Amino acid sequence: MxxxxxxxxxxxxxxxxxxxxxxxxxxxxxxxxxxxxxxxxxxxxxxxxxxxxxxxxxxxxxxxxxxxxxxxxxxxxxxxxxxxxxxxxxxxxxxxxxxxxxxxxxxxxxxxxxxxxxxxxxxxxxxxxxxxxxxxxxxxxxxxxxxxxxxxxxxxxxxxxxxxxxxxxxxxxxGGLNTKIRFRVRRGAPDAGAKLLRCSISGGQGGHSGDDINKGRANTVQLMARFLYSRLGDGLRLVSIDGGGKPNAIARECSAVVSVTGANAFKDAFKAFASDVKEEFHATDPGLEFECKAASSELDPLTRSAGARIITSLFASPHGVEAMSQDIPGLVQTSTNLASVHTGKGIVEIVTSQRSAATSERRAMAAKVRANFEQAGAEVRHMYEYPGxxxxxxxxxxxxxxxxxxxxxxxxxxxxxxxxxxxxxxxxxxxxxxxxxxxxxxxxxxxxxxxxxxxxxxxxxxxxxxxxxxxxx
Ligand SMILES: [Zn+2]
Known part of the structure; x- marks a missing residue:
């Protein structure tokens, strides 16, 4: 036989x-x-x-x-x-x-x-x-x-x-490609009476940015941006934000150092945010953990406008499923992953990756990501494209x-x-x-x-x- x-x-x-x-x-x-x-x-x-x-x-x-x-x-x-x-x-x-x-x-x-x-x-x-x-x-x-x-x-x-x-x-x-975003940033002296806090979100389920992108799992970079965006009006200045890992992984942790004038109110808001988010992701990400405590940093805060542009564009960045297949029920056709963010002294870098079986849809998805970050003043590059x-x-x-x-x-x-x-x-x-x-x-x-x-x-x-x-x- x-x-x-x-x-x-x-x-x-x-x-x-x-x-x-x-x-x-x-x-x-x-x-x-x-x-x-x-x-x-x-x-x-x-x-x-x-x-x-x-x-x-x-x-x-x-x-x-x-x-x-x-x-x-x-x-x-x-x-x-x-x-x-x-x-x-x-x-x-x-x-x-x-x-x-x-x-x-x-x-x-x-x-x-x-x-x-x-x-x-x-x-x-x-x-x-x-x-x-x-x-x-x-x-x-x-x-x-x-x-x-x-x-x-x-x-x-x-x-x-x-x-x-x-x-x-x-x-x-x-097929897929990566889209890399770079903000060149300036820093300035801290505000009088401001304190530094480090907020972190960890314990996300994560997963593969292709196979798992339609599972509704928490993206910790996106969550951190959502919280910081909600505090932008309160004298917040961003010092650094770091989270995520490989371009093809869903971000499992993210931490941010911020300078704030009302530390207690900020901490309370983070606590309330944590409890909302735990409820939102109770099924997909039961291990999510949140922490916010006093911190120190060798870096001065970013200028208020630079921090706001980064936080706003991260928050507005697309992430997840963009379209389902018109031929095969249940198949994701096009998606994007907001994979990681890293802060250096003069730059903040963000890595994203897009997937689609169709070249036109993949490139449109990448262009949408580009549009969002370019509008905020970042330099954007597409790389490592492979066909579907x-x-x-x-x-x-x-x-x-x-x-x-x-x-x-x-x-x-x-x-x-x-x-x-x-x-x-x-x-x-x-x-x-x-x-x-x-x-x-x-x-x-x-x-x-x-x-x-x-x-x-x-x-x-x-x-x-x-x-x-x-x-x-
Ligand atoms: Zn094989």
Whole structure:
């Protein structure tokens, strides 16, 4: 059975080191695998590999298919487990229908995709031309997909084998970019009789700015700006504001140092604000904590107008879901994340990130963020843009895959897209018009020790792939 063969090959792959950035051993192994079977193979300077099986006699007119998986895996282990990912084989057990790595990651993400490709290449079913693309460093920034040269493969249809839920077919992902904002600021002597206070908000749930942006979670930078804005009329001057972390994370904490003339009234207001906000976020962020106490700072307060411009524009900054998909119910189409703010002596910097499957919507979202901060006198720059994959509900490969799924399992697959990045978005940049789909077996706990593969779902995944490839036209 083809699925058993896939599992045999995957077991062999678990013995080959393939940490992101150190894929050499698996890259060499793939090239040798192709040479041993007299299959065409090329490798680019980055380490991406393409193995080619020409069309069977009589199948020369069938359109070519590209099957794609990534070579690397996330290498995580339990801290007390002695293990070297650069040389040791991954230890796994098979129990209760799952293949499990108890102390390390298993690397079924995406080793099972590689194994499925190789098993199909060895299978003797007559098919059209098949190209199997194995990219590098997907897990650490999709460097392989990014560096892929136009024309590296010829097929116009690609099946990505890097999804984690059997029964789900993915047909889209978001692209993104970061928008950085910089205020140049001046400081001045403190007001007579003013005191310094440090307010902090911590313990937010946070989360991923793509997958979790529609969950209504607290953004602590936004909350801090909301409170400070409510006190602007009361002689408040901003000294510093710092919060948030990575551009793709929802801010979990934020603190601000302010100079105020009525310290007690300010503290009382913060307390009342805290109790409102705790109630507002009682379900999503039960761990929110608020504190306001006397502070000191080496910095003088910002001029009143500079502080007000920063606080007002932070408060008015968009954050969260901008639009939902018009094709796929429940899918976020466009969003923005007010990610972080940091204060230096002469500058205050804010980082935001925008996502959308559609380039026009992503850029409009970024322009809206720009407009808000430019109006307040900041310099704004857009950077690190990567393309999305806008779902095409009329895609040919989608139609073929849905038909195959119905025929094999007498059930309806779920058709989905994600509001985060996939390699597929990057492929579109170099191969415009490429028709794509992504599916895979059921994996759980990926990227962490305990990662596991559900074997029954692998049987279905392999049967589906085989059915699609065999009958593709
Ligand atoms: Zn993966």
């Amino acid at each position: 083809l699925s058993e063969h896939v599992l045999e090959i995957f077991k062999e792959i678990t013995r080959i080191p393939r940490e992101s950035g150190f894929e050499g051993p698996v890259t060499d192994w793939l090239c040798k695998w192709a040479a041993d079977r007299s299959l065409g193979c090329k490798r680019d300077a980055t380490g991406n590999v393409l193995i080619i099986r020409e069309a069977a006699p009589g199948k020369e007119d069938v359109p070519g298919l590209v099957l794609q998986a990534h070579q690397d895996m996330v290498c995580e282990k339990k801290s007390d487990f002695k293990f070297d990912f650069r040389k040791d084989p991954i230890p796994y057990v098979i129990k209760d229908g799952w293949m499990i790595a108890e102390n390390t990651t298993l690397g079924a993400d995406d080793g099972i995709g590689i194994a499925a490709c190789l098993a199909l290449l060895e299978d003797d079913a007559p098919t059209g031309r098949i190209e199997c693309l194995f990219t590098i460093s997907e897990e650490t920034g999709m460097d392989g997909a990014e560096a892929l040269e136009a024309g590296f493969f010829e097929g116009k249809t690609l099946i990505n084998l890097d999804s984690e839920d059997e029964g789900q077919l993915f047909i889209g992902c978001a 994959w806008n779902p095409d509900v009329n895609s040919h490969i989608l139609k073929r895959t849905v038909e195959a799924y119905r025929k094999l399992f007498a059930a309806e697959p779920e058709v989905k897209a994600i509001h985060a990045g996939l390699e597929c978005g990057l492929f579109l940049q170099k191969f415009p018009g490429l028709d794509m789909i992504s599916f895979g077996p059921t994996l759980r706990g990926v990227h962490a020790p305990g990662e596991k593969l559900e074997l029954a779902s692998m049987d279905k995944f392999v049967a589906l792939l085989d059915e699609v490839v065999r009958n593709f036209e």
